[in-house]
Amino acid sequence: MLLSGYTDLETALSPFLLNLTHQFNTMKITSLSLAFLTSATLLLSSCGSNDSASTATSETMSEHGDMDGMDHGTMNHDHDATGMMGIMHASMDKMQAEKTIGNTDHDFAHLMMAHHQGAVDMSELQLKEGKDATLRAMAEKIIADQKKEIATLETFATRLDGAPSNYKPTDANDPFTSKMKSSMDVMMKDMPKPTGNTDQDFAMLMIPHHQSAVEMAKAQIAHGRDPKLKEMAQQMIAAQQKEIQQFQAWQAKNGGKTDASAAVYECPMNCEGSKSDKPGKCPVCGMNLEKKA
Numbered sequence: 001m002l003l004s005g006y007t008d009l010e011t012a013l014s015p016f017l018l019n020l021t022h023q024f025n026t027m028k029i030t031s032l033s034l035a036f037l038t039s040a041t042l043l044l045s046s047c048g049s050n051d052s053a054s055t056a057t058s059e060t061m062s063e064h065g066d067m068d069g070m071d072h073g074t075m076n077h078d079h080d081a082t083g084m085m086g087i088m089h090a091s092m093d094k095m096q097a098e099k100t101i102g103n104t105d106h107d108f109a110h111l112m113m114a115h116h117q118g119a120v121d122m123s124e125l126q127l128k129e130g131k132d133a134t135l136r137a138m139a140e141k142i143i144a145d146q147k148k149e150i151a152t153l154e155t156f157a158t159r160l161d162g163a164p165s166n167y168k169p170t171d172a173n174d175p176f177t178s179k180m181k182s183s184m185d186v187m188m189k190d191m192p193k194p195t196g197n198t199d200q201d202f203a204m205l206m207i208p209h210h211q212s213a214v215e216m217a218k219a220q221i222a223h224g225r226d227p228k229l230k231e232m233a234q235q236m237i238a239a240q241q242k243e244i245q246q247f248q249a250w251q252a253k254n255g256g257k258t259d260a261s262a263a264v265y266e267c268p269m270n271c272e273g274s275k276s277d278k279p280g281k282c283p284v285c286g287m288n289l290e291k292k293a
Contacts, residue, residue, distance in 0.1 A: 084201040091118025102165035109157040183215030196276040265289035
């Protein structure tokens with residue numbers, strides 16, 4: 001009798017229990033869905049905030065980043081260049097990567113250190129591969145002089161970290177920014193094509209490289225504030241103008257001549273800029289260079 005009563009009760013409650021179970025499952029699914037949607041919304045909101053923060057950070061960095069007033073697109077800048085030309089471009093890349101703070105003395109010191117390092121690297125390549133005794137002696141002097149100046153500039157740069165802003169590095173019309181842009185244009189615009197002969201290329205490329213340093217030093221003298229740094233800039237002008245004259249005198253004496261005993265290697269596809277005085281691969285297409293003479 002009890003069993004029969006229990007069965008009747010179970011039968012009577014079954015629809016209610018099924019409905020309750022259904023509602024519970026529905027509520028559970030809805031709750032899970034709501035939790036998922038809430039999490040997804042928060043995640044997307046966070047991503048959006050990060051993007052906004054990233055954009056804001058980029059905009060803030062551009063205010064004191066590299067000199068945005070400089071038109072890098074006008075420069076003859078071949079990142080596939082090798083040898084002396086490759087060092088020139090690497091030096092330019094390093095200068096562009098320097099973070100300016102808008103203080104003429106601080107920024108001049110940092111940019112000139114990168115510029116000087118380019119001259120040191122080119123001179124070291126000359127000592128490694130060059131053959132002309134005059135140019136090798138000049139390279140040794142450049143390395144010694146400019147390493148010494150880099151150390152002095154480092155002292156200035158460290159002391160001037162955090163110096164107050166006195167010009168606008170992102171304004172192309174700012175007098176100091178304009179002069180620094182022009183100094184880099186001197187080095188990179190209408191750059192002569194390398195010959196593949198280390199001696200010729202060293203003399204040919206060091207002239208615009210030095211002239212660029214002269215123009216940078218003139219900008220510092222005109223707009224810098226630190227008397228000792230301006231005095232150093234004046235000394236740079238005198239030393240590098242003298243070396244420019246020495247390079248020009250060497251060119252006048254040697255012209256386009258190369259060592260008669262030196263072989264010439266060229267790409268079998270005649271790719272422009274592939275000529276070299278040593279075996280290797282074409283910087284353009286990657287084929288092995290062939291001996292021509």
